[in-house]
Amino acid sequence: MLRSVFIPKKVDGQNTSYGKIRNGIKIKIEHYTRDNFKKFVRPYDISKDLLIRIGLIEKSFLMIDMNHLISDGFSMVLFIKELFKVYNGEKLNYIPLQYGDFAREYNRIVETKDFTNELNYYKEIFKDVNGITCLPYKSSLKNRMKFLEKYKFYHTLDLGKRIIFGLQAIEKSVSFELNQSVFNSINRNAKRYNLSKTAYMLAIYSLVLSFYSGQNNIYSLLIDFNRKSLNANTVIGLLVSELPVAIKVDQNMRLIDFIIKCSDILLNLLDFNIPNYKVLNELNLPKSRHIFKYDPCEMNDSNDNKTYEITNLNKIYKHYNNNSNTKDSILAIVMDCLCMVQEMKDHYRIEIIYDSRLFDDLLFTNIRDMYYYILSDESLLYSNITDIQANY
Known part of the structure; x- marks a missing residue:
């Protein structure tokens, strides 16, 4: 999900967008000082940009910005918990369900159910x-x-x-x-x-x-x-x-x-x-x-x-x-x-x-x-x- 971009689309006459996975990309850590860190928060081009940004302010504050299209409040909490597990050398648990599985099942229900x-x-x-x-x-x-x-x-x-x-x-x-x-x-x-x-x-x-x-x-x-x-x-x-x-x-x-x-x-x-x-x-x-x-x-x-x-x-x-x-x-x-x-x-x-x-x-x-x-x-x-x- 974190590697997704979104393309505009109409469904049932409603303006929406569909996700597309970008392969071969990595998160780049952005470095800031106390004088320029406000540049970290800026608009996304949802059709091109990686929709998560990571920044550091003088190695004191870790900044995380996730576009709402790829996350909700629960996701942010989950991401931070897993990030600190990796930071502390812990192994991440196996994840049986990915967002793509959830999205495909939801779309199937919407398209076929009476x-x-x-x-x-x-x-x-x-x-x-x-x-x-x-x-x-x-x-x-x-x-x-x-x-x-x-x-x-x-x-x-x-x-x-x-x-x-x-x-x-x-x-x-x-x-x-x-x-x-x-x-x-x-x-x-x-x-x-x-x-x-x-x-x-x-x-x-x-x-x-x-x-x-x-x-x-x-x-x-x-x-x-x-x-x-x-x-x-x-x-x-x-x-x-x-x-x-x-x-x-x-x-x-x-x-x-x-x-x-x-x-x-x-x-x-x-x-x-x-x-x-x-x-x-x-x-x-x-x-x-x-x-x-x-x-x-x-x-x-x-x-x-x-x-x-x-x-x-x-x-x-x-x-x-x-x-x-x-x-x-x-x-x-x-x-x-x-x-x-x-x-x-x-x-x-x-x-x-x-x-x-x-x-x-x-x-x-x-x-x-x-x-x-x-x-x-x-x-x-x-x-x-x-x-x-x-x-x-």
């Missing part, structure tokens, strides 16, 4: 969804035009406007941590009721979005790390998938029953291999701009022996007293907000990143506080949703 049952299930859970989830905007004009957001053409025009005028998201974030006591409570209830922890977190986040949007049907896009097979846990490559998810918030349900319902829906969707675009085309829906991502423990706390420290570019700039603004953009041009839940060994980290061009800071402060409030109080699991919202 997805009628899957699409009918999606139609059922989306039957009451009328467009995308809309939180209150800063702009009163944009709030008055919310009714257009259910139409694909509106999003195409909006995307074109953002690209033409270079309207980048102004990112801000709110965050919190759930301590070990809450961590244990969530794990205990997930086990007791046979719940997906992803669904547990998504259900309560959807409830909060319902409270602040005034909508009972919350449509989000779930980023699934897609490594349910044990063999897939050794594969480097972009395996993540996007799942459109619709959660209907029934005010008269107990919170625990609502989470169970959400978990049942999500477990069904995770069994499907249907591409995101097929679902959206069939339902005639735009892609949701509200993204939810759950990183399981395997993706975090991976450096057990603490032989190295993973850092980001901002910390390197700070180390060298460089005041350049190097903040990485996390929100894609088609996102309004991104909720990231990180499961650690004994606690959770939760961060919600939003576009402050569109939304007031106070709105997301309130969303954070309500999310924390519900997650932290185990007794609320047995309360009706309407009572939780009324008493908040």
Whole structure:
């Protein structure tokens, strides 16, 4: 996978690309000083360039840049672990499954499978969804035009406007941590009721979005790390998938029953291999701009022996007293907000990143506080949703 380049191609009318392996190439280690290391991060030509770069800053910092086409967050963790195994003279384990095997099997399923049952299930859970989830905007004009957001053409025009005028998201974030006591409570209830922890977190986040949007049907896009097979846990490559998810918030349900319902829906969707675009085309829906991502423990706390420290570019700039603004953009041009839940060994980290061009800071402060409030109080699991919202 690390030797791949990508050629543009159309599949089912969708612009995509296919990978091609380049043989006989090696990774070149790039050497930098504290004065010029910022040149390391630069665009790739995905049809020609090796899509991984390795750099050294004065033999103190090892820099790794992997294009998202050949890796995801899990792949980066796996690559670093294997890199330090080699560095320490350890043997790498045999890998039974390569990315090419995964890709060929996935393409075979997409090209040959009848997805009628899957699409009918999606139609059922989306039957009451009328467009995308809309939180209150800063702009009163944009709030008055919310009714257009259910139409694909509106999003195409909006995307074109953002690209033409270079309207980048102004990112801000709110965050919190759930301590070990809450961590244990969530794990205990997930086990007791046979719940997906992803669904547990998504259900309560959807409830909060319902409270602040005034909508009972919350449509989000779930980023699934897609490594349910044990063999897939050794594969480097972009395996993540996007799942459109619709959660209907029934005010008269107990919170625990609502989470169970959400978990049942999500477990069904995770069994499907249907591409995101097929679902959206069939339902005639735009892609949701509200993204939810759950990183399981395997993706975090991976450096057990603490032989190295993973850092980001901002910390390197700070180390060298460089005041350049190097903040990485996390929100894609088609996102309004991104909720990231990180499961650690004994606690959770939760961060919600939003576009402050569109939304007031106070709105997301309130969303954070309500999310924390519900997650932290185990007794609320047995309360009706309407009572939780009324008493908040």
